[in-house]
Amino acid sequence: MQTIISPLVSHRLCLAxxxxxxxxxxxxxxxxxxxxxxxHRSTTSPCLFSSAAASRDSEMATEDVQDPRIAKIASSIRxxxxxPKPGIMFQDITTLLLDTEAFKxxxxxxxxxxxxxxxxxxAGVEARGFIFGPPIxxxxxxxxxxxxxxxxxxxxxxxxxxSLEYGTDTIEMHVGAVEPGERAIIIDDLIATxxxxxxxxxxxxxxxxxxxxxxxxxxxxxxxxxxKLGETPLFVLVSSAA
Amino acid sequence: MFAVENGLQGDxxxxxxxxxxxxxxxxPKTGIMFQDITTLLLDPVAFKxVVDIFVDRYExxxxxxxAGVEARGFIFGPPIxxxxxxxxxxxxxxxxxxxxxxxxxxELEYGRDRLEMSxxxxxxxxxxxVIDDLVATxxxxxxxxxxxxxxxxxxxxxxxxxxxxxxKGQCKLKGKPLYVLVEPSQFDELTTx
Numbered sequence: 107m108q109t110i111i112s113p114l115v116s117h118r119l120c121l122a123x124x125x126x127x128x129x130x131x132x133x134x135x136x137x138x139x140x141x142x143x144x145x146h147r148s149t150t151s152p153c154l155f156s157s158a159a160a161s162r163d164s165e166m167a168t169e170d171v172q173d174p175r176i177a178k179i180a181s182s183i184r185x186x187x188x189x190p191k192p193g194i195m196f197q198d199i200t201t202l203l204l205d206t207e208a209f210k211x212x213x214x215x216x217x218x219x220x221x222x223x224x225x226x227x228x229a230g231v232e233a234r235g236f237i238f239g240p241p242i243x244x245x246x247x248x249x250x251x252x253x254x255x256x257x258x259x260x261x262x263x264x265x266x267x268x269s270l271e272y273g274t275d276t277i278e279m280h281v282g283a284v285e286p287g288e289r290a291i292i293i294d295d296l297i298a299t300x301x302x303x304x305x306x307x308x309x310x311x312x313x314x315x316x317x318x319x320x321x322x323x324x325x326x327x328x329x330x331x332x333x334k335l336g337e338t339p340l341f342v343l344v345s346s347a348a
Numbered sequence: 349m350f351a352v353e354n355g356l357q358g359d360x361x362x363x364x365x366x367x368x369x370x371x372x373x374x375x376p377k378t379g380i381m382f383q384d385i386t387t388l389l390l391d392p393v394a395f396k397x398v399v400d401i402f403v404d405r406y407e408x409x410x411x412x413x414x415a416g417v418e419a420r421g422f423i424f425g426p427p428i429x430x431x432x433x434x435x436x437x438x439x440x441x442x443x444x445x446x447x448x449x450x451x452x453x454x455e456l457e458y459g460r461d462r463l464e465m466s467x468x469x470x471x472x473x474x475x476x477x478v479i480d481d482l483v484a485t486x487x488x489x490x491x492x493x494x495x496x497x498x499x500x501x502x503x504x505x506x507x508x509x510x511x512x513x514x515x516k517g518q519c520k521l522k523g524k525p526l527y528v529l530v531e532p533s534q535f536d537e538l539t540t541x
Binding site for chain 1: 370372375376382384386389390391392395396399418419420422423424426427429430433434435436437438440443444445446447466469
């Protein structure tokens with residue numbers, strides 16, 4: 107299957123030969139390199155090329171120097187074509203969870219970024235946000251707040267509706283879980299259209315919480331999810347062509 | 349088996365854990381005193397106690413995989429897996445896991461449900477732990493044990509934060525031992541939040 111490259115980055119082709127391999131960042135120009143996931147699970151490292159769109163719109167976990175942990179994390183993610191329906195290239199993080207080093211590194215990258223920043227709330231979106239959020243919360247000494255589908259939380263909740271391609275969905279949080287003035291990060295495994303994260307932001311802002319950042323393992327930049335997050339910054343580890 | 353029966357009698361962490369769990373009466377239906385662990389997650393010290401007690405127990409048992417039951421098992425399983433250097437495997441409701449899966453049906457009070465596991469995630473002879481927040485009938489945990497055994501793993505133990513008192517002593521689920529931190533908390537009318 108073809109890897110779809112957006113027009114914005116098509117001129118910045120990977121300089122690697124036909125077999126994609128990891129490249130050192132110093133051959134690229136100013137924009138920090140991002141990792142593009144190969145569209146099948148391969149044992150070779152993913153093709154590395156710079157993405158002006160990604161560097162402008164979301165912060166990659168690669169500042170001036172490529173963190174060596176990122177390539178391993180990216181290559182541990184499996185892509186499943188046509189799941190849950192035809193045309194969708196599903197980014198499967200369960201294979202990352204089977205790679206103990208990659209999972210540890212994923213958490214470490216987020217913890218390094220968010221410790222000592224006065225963050226008292228880590229909000230995780232059901233269900234894969236529940237996998238990444240708690241280890242981060244425990245490491246930085248913050249509360250973990252699950253944000254759930256309707257009717258799962260037993261106590262009094264506040265809800266926020268958001269649009270789907272067809273219809274709407276709702277995300278809920280317990281009343282009293284957070285207090286006005288707290289500083290939060292919101293975690294999910296992946297940002298696609300940004301609808302869920304935008305709803306999570308609105309829910310927390312309604313109760314006076316300041317969202318410092320949204321953090322995801324994977325971004326699908328062509329879906330422009332970042333644009334839905336308003337002023338809230340987005341931090342991702344890897345970027346994938348949809 | 350409860351933690352107090354196995355060396356942790358008088359351990360103040362258990363009281364802290366129990367006190368942090370909120371009881372919601374009549375959820376999801378009349379008569380059920382729901383053990384709400386979300387308040388435990390709001391207490392970073394108590395949450396860490398849970399993880400520490402499980403990690404102390406399992407870190408030298410040569411466990412290579414921790415299976416967590418959707419969705420609250422996803423909260424407790426990964427921190428334990430990370431600390432003991434094991435893989436984490438999510439056991440999920442039908443249709444959520446991509447790739448090749450096996451599924452196991454189990455009884456609910458009314459009707460049946462199904463749990464799925466990625467069959468490629470497990471190698472033969474792996475030593476596994478199953479984690480969930482609470483054990484009531486044992487139906488979900490039994491289905492989890494079946495899935496792992498069908499894939500060739502050896503289930504060493506099932507571990508839960510909360511368990512009904514009937515799981516005291518050498519109680520086993522499908523022949524496997526069960527380890528529980530606390531009994532259900534009592535409803536306190538004065539609890540706000």
